Amino acid sequence: MFTGIVAAVGCITSITPLNAEDSNAGVRLTIGAGGLPLEDVGIGDSIAINGACMTVTQKSADSFIVDVSRESLNCTVGLDAPGEVNLEKALTLADRLGGHLVSGHVDGLGSVQRFEPVGESWELVIEAPANLAKYLAYKGSIVINGVSLTVNQVSDHAHTCAVSINLIPHTIAATTLKHLKAGSKVNLEIDLIARYVERMLSVTANTHQMSN
Numbered sequence: 537m538f539t540g541i542v543a544a545v546g547c548i549t550s551i552t553p554l555n556a557e558d559s560n561a562g563v564r565l566t567i568g569a570g571g572l573p574l575e576d577v578g579i580g581d582s583i584a585i586n587g588a589c590m591t592v593t594q595k596s597a598d599s600f601i602v603d604v605s606r607e608s609l610n611c612t613v614g615l616d617a618p619g620e621v622n623l624e625k626a627l628t629l630a631d632r633l634g635g636h637l638v639s640g641h642v643d644g645l646g647s648v649q650r651f652e653p654v655g656e657s658w659e660l661v662i663e664a665p666a667n668l669a670k671y672l673a674y675k676g677s678i679v680i681n682g683v684s685l686t687v688n689q690v691s692d693h694a695h696t697c698a699v700s701i702n703l704i705p706h707t708i709a710a711t712t713l714k715h716l717k718a719g720s721k722v723n724l725e726i727d728l729i730a731r732y733v734e735r736m737l738s739v740t741a742n743t744h745q746m747s748n
Contacts, residue, residue, distance in 0.1 A: 538584045540635035540677075540684020542622040542711045544572035546585075549618060554603060562605040565590075565615065569598050572623045582626040582640065586614040586712070587682035587723040589626075589640025612642050613721040614681065620712045622682040635684025636677040637728045644668050646680070648720040649698060658703040660685075660716065664724055669697035670734060671726035679725035683711050 547568045555561035567585065574595055577583070581592050583600065590602040604615055614621060627633070650661040662680065664672065669692055672678060676687050678699060685707075689700035708714045716722070 537627045538589070538624050538638040538640050538682075539627055539631070539633055540624070540638045540679050540682065542624055542683055544570040544623045545620050545710070545712055546570040546572060546623045547618070547620050548615070549599070551616070551618065560606050562603060562609060563616070564593075565602050565604060567600055567602065567621065567623075569600060570623065572625065574598070574600060577625065584622075584624045584626075584638070584640045584682050586612070586621045587638075587640065587679050587725055588612050588615060588642050611645075612723050613645060614723065620715070622711050624682060638679050638682075638684060638725060639728055641725060642723045643671075643726050644724050646722045646724045648716050648718055648722065650718060651716050651720075654702070656705060658708060660701045660703055660713070662699050662701070662722060662724070664697045664699060666693075666695050666697055668724065668726055671730040672697060672699055673730070676730065677727045680722050681712060682723070683707065683713060 548565050549568050550566040552564040553561055554564055577592055577595060579592055582589050583592060588608060592600045593603055594601040609616055644665045646662040646664045649663050652659060672687055672690050674687060674690055678685055678687055685701045687699050688702050691698040703713060
């Protein structure tokens, strides 16, 4: 579990195919940890990379290595090329829950419609897949590239759902969201509680129908 509070901006420094002879194979990433302390990270621990939970297989004093399956690569963005990434170590029971409960499982990809300054802050508008629309609500939570954010507005359309988010200067400075532009793809994770509420309501409705 994570909180969506980015602890450091790291950098993917190298990408190696896990099987050079198989185009469907995954890749091995070497990631410079930036300001993320690794002293308490062990082999097998989880680190969220741009919102995707990955397992540490090797580490040094200032970098670590993860293996990413082809399935994960197909479902995410930002893990297949060198560049900056948002990093967060897994939540411990002693940590503060500064964002919201985040699983590190990407639910879909969004596309940036607009990203521009508004006063001292920035407005970020993301076009999300329609199947995620029911989980998005005004003042609800969403994770974008591993960052826990609050939804300011939701607009439903025929095949998509647009969410508007306000980013304060600190968030811009402390994450990779500063690099977004119109057309950029982003990793999305819906609120964990909303997922369970939807499941409970659907089971209740199905049980009611079966009893009639």
